[in-house]
Amino acid sequence: MTVNSEPTPSSAGQPPARSRxxxxxxxxxxxxxxxxxxxxxxxxxxxxxxxxxxxxxxxxxxxxxRPNRAARSLVTSRSGMIGVLVTNGTYFGPASTRAAIESAASTAGYLVDTATLTSLEETAFKEALGRLVDHAVEGLIVLAPQEATLRQLVHLPVKLPMVTVHSTSAADDHGLSVDQVAGARLATRHLLELGHRSIAHVAGPDGWVESKERIRGFRTEMANWGLDSSRIVTGDWTSDSGFRIGQELLAADPPTAVFSSNDQMALGLTHACGDRGLRVPEDISIVGFDDVPDARHFAPPLTTVRQDFDELGRRCVAHLLTQLGVPVQSAPRTVVPELIVRQSAASPR
The missing domain is CATH 1.10.260.40 (lambda repressor-like DNA-binding domains)
Structure with a gap:
């Protein structure tokens, strides 16, 4: 007699157990x-x-x-996480520094958790900081270079190893920066050495550390040459504001040269010059600041001050890791900028 046996679970066409x-x-x-x-x-x-x-x-x-990071943090009481507090916006300098920080942190075996400030109010600052603390970051890099933000750091509700990205102060043990004053003096001196004596400065917005320091560099260099430095107009970092300011500057008694606090405003200035029938640099010279990737393709290619944001990001991470007890090679707190000479500045006619 033939017996039809039922298939066992292993032979019933079921997929094999998934390997763990x-x-x-x-x-x-x-x-x-x-x-x-x-x-x-x-x-x-x-x-x-x-x-x-x-x-x-x-x-x-x-x-x-591959060790599980969360499990490892339970054993070591270290999260392997760096917190970065950033200002709201897509400004070239902070965005470039942030990318460099993430790259340097990854090389050192750390992850980056970023919190964006929705405003400069104290409440927004505490909320963003609280989120990073809740995620157990080991240290903090503050990439929000407004004076209001830096003032709030003095009253931090928590104590974390910290690095701030802004102009270095002798009384600030946390600060790293590109030397904004030196960069502004390089730009201004270049125009002076070309023979310009009537130079205007298009500054960044009030409340930004970079704006204040670049104004200081412009005034210092002009004073060293015994020249008036009062012709300063404030923009908002955008090419639109540079265009608007250019129309105002060129309407009556235009300067022979302009030092712009960033490249985007310099682009707007160049546009305004073209609208007035003025040629750059034959009729008016322009120097920018930052050396954005497109600066070499402006018409004409822009003479500007280059900030090494990659190096700044690496040093931020290195200084923070030093505070965390990680052995790393020490580096100076200030990155020195350089002047990139192209075709937007020439001797005055």
Missing amino acids: SANIRDVAKAAGVSHQTVSRVINGHPSLRESTRQRVLDAMEALQF
Whole structure:
């Protein structure tokens, strides 16, 4: 008699059980050590034989085991996370520095958690900072170079290792920056050495550290040459404001040269000159600040001051890691800018 047997679960056409990822106990078994030893290897414990450490690392590689960051933070009480507090907006300088910070942090084995300030009010500052603290960041980089933000840092409700990105003050142990004063003096001196004596400065908005420092550099260099530095007009970093200011400056008694506090406003100035029938640099010279990627393609290519944002970002991370006890190579707190000479400035007629 033939008996029709029911298929067992294993033969009923069901897919095989999905293989799981290796865990710390699998690594321990493969390496012939305890799981505590594997944990010590993951967290860089110094009191381990090199042969044991290598055996564990080989097992991790063979099993394609990757330590879970959250689990590791429970063991070490360190999150491997850096908090970055940034100002709202898409300004070239802060955006470039932020990208450099993320790259340098990744190289050092850290993740970056970013909180954006929706305004400069104290409430917005505390909310953004609170979110970073809730995410257990180990340290903080403040990339919000407005004076109002920097004042609030004095009254931080929490104490974290911290780096601020702004012009260096002798009384500030946290600050790193590009030397804005030196950069403004380079731009102004270049125009003076070309023979200009009637120079206007288009400044950035009030309340920004960079605006204030570039004004100071412009005035300092003009004073060294015994010249008046009162012709300063305030913009808002946009090319639209540069265009509007250019129309005002050129309406009556135009200067022979303009130092713009950023390249975008310099672009607007160049547009305004064209509308007035003035040629750059034959009739009026223009120098910018930042060296945005498009500056070399302005018409004419823009002479400007280059800030090394990549280097600034690397130094921010290095100084923060030093405060966290991570051995890194020390670096100066101030990045020195350089003048990039192109075709937008020439001797006055």
